Amino acid sequence: MTAPSSNIALSTKSQLLAVTSGEPAGIGPDLCLQLAGYGLPLVVLADKTLLAERAQQLGLNVTLLDYVAHAETRSTPGQLTVLHIPLSQPVEAGKLDPANSRYVLELLTRAAQGCQSGEFASMVTAPVHKGVINDAGIPFTGHTEFLAELTHTPLVVMMLAGGNLRVALATTHLPLREVSDAITQPLLEAVLRILRHDLQRRFGLKNPRILVAGLNPHAGENGHLGREEIEVITPVLDKLRAEGFNISAPLPADTLFAVHRLKEADAVLAMYHDQGLPVLKHASFGEGVNITLGLPIIRTSVDHGTALELAGTGKAEVGSLLEAIKVAQEMAQHERT
Numbered sequence: 285m286t287a288p289s290s291n292i293a294l295s296t297k298s299q300l301l302a303v304t305s306g307e308p309a310g311i312g313p314d315l316c317l318q319l320a321g322y323g324l325p326l327v328v329l330a331d332k333t334l335l336a337e338r339a340q341q342l343g344l345n346v347t348l349l350d351y352v353a354h355a356e357t358r359s360t361p362g363q364l365t366v367l368h369i370p371l372s373q374p375v376e377a378g379k380l381d382p383a384n385s386r387y388v389l390e391l392l393t394r395a396a397q398g399c400q401s402g403e404f405a406s407m408v409t410a411p412v413h414k415g416v417i418n419d420a421g422i423p424f425t426g427h428t429e430f431l432a433e434l435t436h437t438p439l440v441v442m443m444l445a446g447g448n449l450r451v452a453l454a455t456t457h458l459p460l461r462e463v464s465d466a467i468t469q470p471l472l473e474a475v476l477r478i479l480r481h482d483l484q485r486r487f488g489l490k491n492p493r494i495l496v497a498g499l500n501p502h503a504g505e506n507g508h509l510g511r512e513e514i515e516v517i518t519p520v521l522d523k524l525r526a527e528g529f530n531i532s533a534p535l536p537a538d539t540l541f542a543v544h545r546l547k548e549a550d551a552v553l554a555m556y557h558d559q560g561l562p563v564l565k566h567a568s569f570g571e572g573v574n575i576t577l578g579l580p581i582i583r584t585s586v587d588h589g590t591a592l593e594l595a596g597t598g599k600a601e602v603g604s605l606l607e608a609i610k611v612a613q614e615m616a617q618h619e620r621t
């Protein structure tokens with residue numbers, strides 16, 4: 285595979301990125317403050333007081349500048365341009381408060397709207413806490429689904445990249461019990477079309493080679509360990525292959541990720557979240573990037589969560605956020621060429 289390298293060479297020439305700071309009690313604000321060291325063309329969406337307080341707690345000397353829409357935004361190292369969105373309640377690092385859930389969603393909404401209007405080239409998201417948003421009475425399963433709904437996109441595909449791997453998912457944040465029923469021929473066909481299309485358009489791969497995992501152990505063992513491969517997955521793969529897609533048959537997931545197989549592939553399609561992501565995170569946790577394919581906008585994210593216990597301690601690593609910025613820049617570049 286030729287996934288994004290972990291050598292971080294960030295361009296300062298691309299257009300403005302919007303970085304959402306995520307759950308205010310988590311490490312998102314800490315990571316955004318760390319970005320001030322890089323002089324990148326970005327604006328952080330956050331409550332400015334929260335950032336100032338967190339910087340003080342971390343002992344960071346960061347000058348917070350006010351974002352002015354459509355004016356040139358150029359931060360030099362030590363500065364951070366901030367699009368201020370007010371919190372509902374003051375925040376203590378590490379302590380979740382459902383009262384701030386609307387604020388978290390407001391960050392995402394403002395960034396997505398700015399991408400759609402052309403104000404921002406892309407959005408990069410720091411982690412949110414799904415549980416506390418639901419505790420506030422707001423049904424929420426993830427950025428992926430939220431941004432699909434916000435942009436009226438009927439289907440999007442979650443793909444994580446890192447450790448020389450790209451892993452896309454046929455289903456995302458779904459209880460395991462519901463996975464088999466969710467994998468239908470129309471869904472699988474649509475997911476593969478989005479995956480191939482975006483690998484071409486946003487990653488510059490002419491005819492991406494995709495390995496597809498089966499759902500059942502040993503890809504169903506000829507129907508003796510489940511029939512989804514025979515009845516659902518194989519017919520879709522045969523149809524798309526006849527159209528010119530470079531895709532495998534459904535492969536046993538336990539051996540699909542062997543090095544010799546991955547050498548033949550640009551991406552893997554896993555059937556569900558924990559079939560694909562543990563492998564990827566084992567290979568690259570802290571340097572991986574989560575990418576939403578199929579959106580009308582470019583959105584990338586970190587590969588980790590809110591790590592509440594690290595907020596305000598100075599121990600949160602910024603590597604994945606930097607990679608997410610780099611990949612967003614690369615995607616925007618591919619789209620322009």
Ligand SMILES: NC(=O)c1ccc[n+]([C@@H]2O[C@H](COP(=O)([O-])OP(=O)(O)OC[C@H]3O[C@@H](n4cnc5c(N)ncnc54)[C@H](O)[C@@H]3O)[C@@H](O)[C@H]2O)c1
Nearest residue numbers: 410411412413414415585586587588589590591599600601
């Ligand atoms: N992109 C996102 O918004 C996103 C991604 C994954 C998880 N989450 C959410 O985050 C919450 C917590 O999830 P979790 O506990 O499973 O995972 P987590 O990633 O927050 O924590 C897992 C482990 O990794 C460590 N860790 C995480 N990020 C780190 C960093 N930048 N530097 C150093 N160490 C780091 C943590 O301390 C912990 O030991 C959940 O609500 C989950 O849904 C959000």
Ligand SMILES: N[C@H](C(=O)O)[C@H](O)COP(=O)(O)O
Nearest residue numbers: 426427428429574585587588
């Ligand atoms: N599934 C993601 C992961 O494991 O990293 C994470 O939950 C974030 O998903 P969203 O980007 O949809 O919030």
